[in-house]
Amino acid sequence: MKLNALLKTLGFLALAATPVVAGPSAPAPKNPIAPAPVDDDLGITASIGYDSNYVWRGINYGQHWVRAGVNxxxxxxxxxxxxxxxxxxxxxxxxxxxxxxxxxHFSPNGLQTVGIKNTSSFQRLQLGAAISHDFGPASVSFGYSFIHNMGSLANGSGLNQLPFGPGGGYGMNDIQQLTLGVNTNLGPINLASSANYDLFNGGWYFDLTAKSTITVTDAISIVPHAGLGYGLNYNAGWTQASRNLYGGGGIFGQSAAQGGISGWTALNVGIDFPIKLNSRATLTPYVAFNVPMGPMKNMARSATNSYAPFPGVPGGPATAFHSVCYYGVTLSVRF
Known part of the structure; x- marks a missing residue:
């Protein structure tokens, strides 16, 4: 009797401990769906970098360029x-x-005795915005950019004094340009082209670039690229006095009294080596070669030639328009 009473008691306790279920239990799904990850990508990339030479649109402005950017x-x-x-x-x-x-690479090297330094400071701030639409076969963008040139190279200090004459108008203007760009893929090759018009200084600059990505590992790639530039009355923002000075009496080496470069400007080829450090950070060393062409190539006078408009004064800005092999590195982080 005692044993039966004990078994009844244990059965009652087990029934009391069983959770009450309203309705039949649903079977567990065979392929449970994982929750969608939260998209915390802000679409912003910050970068810092170094270039052994600052080459912009075929012109070699100087050595040891340090830069930072956000896009x-x-x-x-x-x-x-x-x-x-x-x-x-x-x-x-x-x-x-x-x-x-x-x-x-512009300051004269033979005028130190009259107070003209052979080095000039130069800084550049660039702000840009564009609307881009993806049509499928190609993406088209239209935008505006403002380039603010600073430093003694831009304001002409040192040149705008004797013997060049106070207020000679040497230096650089700011640049305000409208840009129409097209980007498309032809198989493994990405092509990008743009037409740029300077609202402040006048003149057009066109470029065409091609690149392809060769994957080595999940973290390392090789990206060969090539770019070609063409100018139409293009002056790179330099004032008329500076264009006369650097061109040896003409405009960027031309005989015309006004205007700028019209023709092919330069061919630039190089190889990037992007290395993914993690899911957001990329380190990209590169090496490149810039070859001035046409009227820009004609500006590369020998450094032993006279620095116009002063006969016998050596040190003209030849290096800015010579072919150059240069290198650099960029660290970019995506947020």
């Missing part, structure tokens, strides 16, 4: 296609650079 993309309209075709985005960028050590 981003804001999706305005999402594309209906799986590849994002049909989307519209706002692209923006802020960049700043400076010649470390003030080793520019």
């Amino acid at each position: 981003g993309a804001l999706l305005l309209v999402g594309g209906a296609a799986e590849d994002g075709a049909g989307s519209t985005s706002l692209l923006w960028d802020v960049n700043y650079g400076s010649l470390a050590g003030d080793q520019d």
